[in-house]
Amino acid sequence: MTPPDTLQFSYRALRAYPGRTALILLAMCIGVAAIILLTSLGEGARLYVISQFQGLGSNLLIVLPGRSETTGGAPPLLGTTPRDLTLDDAIALYRSPAIKEVAPIIVGAAPVAYGSLEREVTIMGSTPALLSARQLTLASGQSLPDTNPRVAAAVCLLGETVWKELFASRNALGEWVRIGQTRYRVIGVLAGKGQSLGMDMSDMVIIPVASARNLFNAPSLFRIIVTAQGQEQLAQARRDVETIIRQRHDGEDDITVIAQDSLIGTFDNILSALTWALGGIAAISLVVAGILIMNVMLVAVSQRKAEIGLLKALGAPTTQVLRLFLTEATLLASAGGFIGLLLGLGGVFALNQLLTDFSVQPPWWAVIASVVVTFLTGLLFGSIPARQAARLDPVAALSGR
Amino acid sequence: MSSDPFIRLREVCRNFQVGDETVHALDHVTLDIQAGNYISVMGPSGSGKSTLLNMLGLLDQTDAGSYQLAGRELTTLAEEARAQVRREKIGFIFQSFHLIPRLTAAENVELPLVLAGMPASERRAKVQQVLQGLGLQERADHRPAQLSGGQQQRVAIARATILQAPLLLADEPTGNLDSHSSADVIRILEELNAQGITLIVVTHDTNIGGRARRRIRMVDGKVVKDET
Numbered sequence A: 001m002t003p004p005d006t007l008q009f010s011y012r013a014l015r016a017y018p019g020r021t022a023l024i025l026l027a028m029c030i031g032v033a034a035i036i037l038l039t040s041l042g043e044g045a046r047l048y049v050i051s052q053f054q055g056l057g058s059n060l061l062i063v064l065p066g067r068s069e070t071t072g073g074a075p076p077l078l079g080t081t082p083r084d085l086t087l088d089d090a091i092a093l094y095r096s097p098a099i100k101e102v103a104p105i106i107v108g109a110a111p112v113a114y115g116s117l118e119r120e121v122t123i124m125g126s127t128p129a130l131l132s133a134r135q136l137t138l139a140s141g142q143s144l145p146d147t148n149p150r151v152a153a154a155v156c157l158l159g160e161t162v163w164k165e166l167f168a169s170r171n172a173l174g175e176w177v178r179i180g181q182t183r184y185r186v187i188g189v190l191a192g193k194g195q196s197l198g199m200d201m202s203d204m205v206i207i208p209v210a211s212a213r214n215l216f217n218a219p220s221l222f223r224i225i226v227t228a229q230g231q232e233q234l235a236q237a238r239r240d241v242e243t244i245i246r247q248r249h250d251g252e253d254d255i256t257v258i259a260q261d262s263l264i265g266t267f268d269n270i271l272s273a274l275t276w277a278l279g280g281i282a283a284i285s286l287v288v289a290g291i292l293i294m295n296v297m298l299v300a301v302s303q304r305k306a307e308i309g310l311l312k313a314l315g316a317p318t319t320q321v322l323r324l325f326l327t328e329a330t331l332l333a334s335a336g337g338f339i340g341l342l343l344g345l346g347g348v349f350a351l352n353q354l355l356t357d358f359s360v361q362p363p364w365w366a367v368i369a370s371v372v373v374t375f376l377t378g379l380l381f382g383s384i385p386a387r388q389a390a391r392l393d394p395v396a397a398l399s400g401r
Numbered sequence B: 001m002s003s004d005p006f007i008r009l010r011e012v013c014r015n016f017q018v019g020d021e022t023v024h025a026l027d028h029v030t031l032d033i034q035a036g037n038y039i040s041v042m043g044p045s046g047s048g049k050s051t052l053l054n055m056l057g058l059l060d061q062t063d064a065g066s067y068q069l070a071g072r073e074l075t076t077l078a079e080e081a082r083a084q085v086r087r088e089k090i091g092f093i094f095q096s097f098h099l100i101p102r103l104t105a106a107e108n109v110e111l112p113l114v115l116a117g118m119p120a121s122e123r124r125a126k127v128q129q130v131l132q133g134l135g136l137q138e139r140a141d142h143r144p145a146q147l148s149g150g151q152q153q154r155v156a157i158a159r160a161t162i163l164q165a166p167l168l169l170a171d172e173p174t175g176n177l178d179s180h181s182s183a184d185v186i187r188i189l190e191e192l193n194a195q196g197i198t199l200i201v202v203t204h205d206t207n208i209g210g211r212a213r214r215r216i217r218m219v220d221g222k223v224v225k226d227e228t
């Protein structure tokens, strides 16, 4: 029996039992569609996070107070309470030739008022270096004064959202807003920029770091963002940061320095693993579909005993009978898988229409794997019924026993 | 005997274990059958007629003895080789026709050619020719369920003979047919025999059995009468 004839014969057999065939197609199809959709969501999340970090600017180091376990050091034990990072620590970092800019950051929330309008807004205290580090641009006006960061100044930059809400998009430059108890003059408005690292950069107000220290009455920094001179100087900058702070903190290594790259790498790994896990969970449904195929094929074998006996009487070798039933199972599984693939990709397309700032896309390996796995599922779960068919005794099979 | 027999059985046994009891379905059967002969096998129910036919058709095994077909020992063949002998040398006709219901008459007839791996282009003409010879050309595209019993059995005969197997085995071929269709089927089988095919018919019908050139009677797995 030639392969096209085998395929044709199996196809006709499947067509003869439409209900059963449809059931398996559905099960297979749901399994594959689930794999495609879930892995697409995982992959979408991964790409989303990476894009968030990339909005951060390159050659960045983030300096956090306290020793973090993730970098491999010992966690703070008794007696080694980490020191806070101070503005003087940040200024000291300028001693390193590898470092281009240093942006000390204090974050807090305070009511911001203009006229009769008042709103609780995130306040960021920093220096002009923040704008280049986080790749913020001004829509109008000018940046914070580039003077001694220890000196407070009653000036502020408004995020786009804050400006729209307080000023109803009218000119704000030169106007005075009240932040907490103090009046600040608006010297610039930031151009719109979306989310970055979970912080809405347009829904905030930026003031000089010394002013924020007074406003929140807090001497310590939230973190320091350091920009290296270039990609090659990043490692040197990191060593310098660690040495300078250690010197200033009585020889204690009580800070954590995160390079943007390694951060992306970590998230990348975590979210890739998540995607694989989601794919794996969805693959369980393929096993269920496989078991369904096996059961249905077992029923088919017992219902078609007479046919199998006849094929043997006509001189079909056992291997041919085996091949016929295996072909049926893999044909079913592959067809179901193919429909599921189309359905899954359709679902991805629909999701992308619904979600605007989150793009979902199936990872290439999931597409290939789902095709291969459906084929193997048919082969694997079809082999037991096919073997049973091939082993039937022709006389018993012909009499329906 | 002047020439070697086409079928040569020596002391063939086939036993079935039913509970504690051993049923001797074939009990030391020795037979020689010449090529082109027309044989009927009769006997009471359970006497081993079907078992004999299945054994001759290589659908069933032997437990002892020797079976030679055209000078070749078959009891020692492996399964694949037995399948090949079935395909090339033996045609089967059953009481209940055993047509595949989802296939048309023509496709059922075509099946042995498909199994033999014949290209589709050659198959069509051959099927056409065989169906025509049996007066079934009008029914080629009908499913078995749309055919009468007599028509179904004729399709089965077409299927059994399309590869020109030299041996045709029929197990109660008229058992499910009315007398008119029975006569039809027997006439076709006898025509095939006249063209040289070796025909062995198992039947309960004494009229049919009596027409054969050689009449074998079985009881309890043994050949008790053998008349020519």
Ligand SMILES: Nc1ncnc2c1ncn2[C@@H]1O[C@H](COP(=O)(O)OP(=O)(O)OP(=O)(O)O)[C@@H](O)[C@H]1O
Residues within 6 Å of the ligand: B016, B017, B018, B023, B024, B025, B043, B044, B045, B046, B047, B048, B049, B050, B051, B052
């Ligand atoms: N697979 C089997 N298992 C057990 N016993 C069997 C089997 N096949 C046949 N037999 C027994 O072997 C004996 C011969 O059976 P066989 O079918 O050859 O009879 P038969 O002559 O064809 O009868 P009938 O005219 O009713 O068709 C019977 O006693 C039967 O019960």
Ligand SMILES: [Mg+2]
Residues within 6 Å of the ligand: B049, B050, B051
């Ligand atoms: Mg019988």
